[in-house]
Amino acid sequence: xxxxxxxxxxxxxxxxxxxxxxxxxxxxxxxxxxxxxxxxxxxxxxxxxxxxxxxxxxxxxxxxxxxxxxxxxxxxxxxxxxxxxxxxxxxxxxxxxxxxxxxxxxxxxxxxxxxxxxxxxxxxxxxxxxxxxxxxxxxxxxxxxxxxxxxxxxxxxxxxxxxxxxxxxxxxxxxxxxxxxxxxxxxxxxxxxxxxxxxxxxxxxxxxxxxxxxxxxxxxxxxxxxxxxxxxxxxxxxxxxxxxxxxxxxxxxxxxxxxxxxxxxxxxxxxxxxxxxxxxxxxxxxxxxxxxxxxxxxxxxxxxxxxxxxxxxxxxxxxxxxxxxxxxxxxxxxxxxxxxxxxxxxxxxxxx
Ligand SMILES: [Zn+2]
Numbered sequence: 001x002x003x004x005x006x007x008x009x010x011x012x013x014x015x016x017x018x019x020x021x022x023x024x025x026x027x028x029x030x031x032x033x034x035x036x037x038x039x040x041x042x043x044x045x046x047x048x049x050x051x052x053x054x055x056x057x058x059x060x061x062x063x064x065x066x067x068x069x070x071x072x073x074x075x076x077x078x079x080x081x082x083x084x085x086x087x088x089x090x091x092x093x094x095x096x097x098x099x100x101x102x103x104x105x106x107x108x109x110x111x112x113x114x115x116x117x118x119x120x121x122x123x124x125x126x127x128x129x130x131x132x133x134x135x136x137x138x139x140x141x142x143x144x145x146x147x148x149x150x151x152x153x154x155x156x157x158x159x160x161x162x163x164x165x166x167x168x169x170x171x172x173x174x175x176x177x178x179x180x181x182x183x184x185x186x187x188x189x190x191x192x193x194x195x196x197x198x199x200x201x202x203x204x205x206x207x208x209x210x211x212x213x214x215x216x217x218x219x220x221x222x223x224x225x226x227x228x229x230x231x232x233x234x235x236x237x238x239x240x241x242x243x244x245x246x247x248x249x250x251x252x253x254x255x256x257x258x259x260x261x262x263x264x265x266x267x268x269x270x271x272x273x274x275x276x277x278x279x280x281x282x283x284x285x286x287x288x289x290x291x292x293x294x295x296x297x298x299x300x301x302x303x304x305x306x307x308x309x310x311x312x313x314x315x316x317x318x319x320x321x322x323x324x325x326x327x328x329x330x331x332x333x334x335x336x337x338x339x340x341x342x343x344x345x346x347x348x349x350x351x352x
Pocket of ligand 1: 094
């Protein structure tokens, strides 16, 4: 297929999606006095935008993560308070958590950006390369989904279910929004880098920016409100299926990070994607999944198998059923974001 300028694709996609985005794509939930989570309402799918947390203090606001929908999030925040945003914490380096930085800075020029120091290397390097690839490829993927929708078939060529229909329509709208926002937005790097030992005392509010260990990326930070016992986990916790990158994630270290998170005994966990977790069952399920994958890979490697041979003998069937149930969308997500990359990540970390 001949390459078409991304802007044309973007316009076509806006039309496909029915002029994006009609709804803001999130709802705001108040979790404690002054603590508001903006939770995405999209159905599970291949495309995601991130959750966001507003922490309204005596004099100012601290925000966690800067999703692609930051312009809409700023509008929502202004409906809650007119206090200025003093700090924004990027929980890691992926676009759906950092691309909005420039938009927040435009609204509050004195804002400071808190993140792991590695963002300053990642964003101009690997991050910029990955973004260029996404901008080049996403419109075609969305166009393919539109074709499948029109044909009444899923991406595997089988009759499409209602769940898949809603998921593809959401992906198409999210790609359109991505193309409308991301290509024209510059990076804003952290100006308050932290390895995970920063406390922001804002009036009576204590906000701890911690590193519980690496898992989803090297740069994972969490935000902990000890008085309210609320934790924003970034993508260390993602529902309904974790997001694993074969070369960016650290599956063997992930259980330790989740154990450290569980040791805080949070009352509420705001995940990077998915609804607020009101108990810790799902976090424990993630911890057990990654511990089991790590153990199975280590055992195969210890027996001298290579990765291909190991892959054939590693059984994730129970996990697949627990995460996917009977949902074809979650089944596809588990294959793509867990089964394939998690084995590679665990393999790379395992020593015989
Ligand atoms: Zn991420």
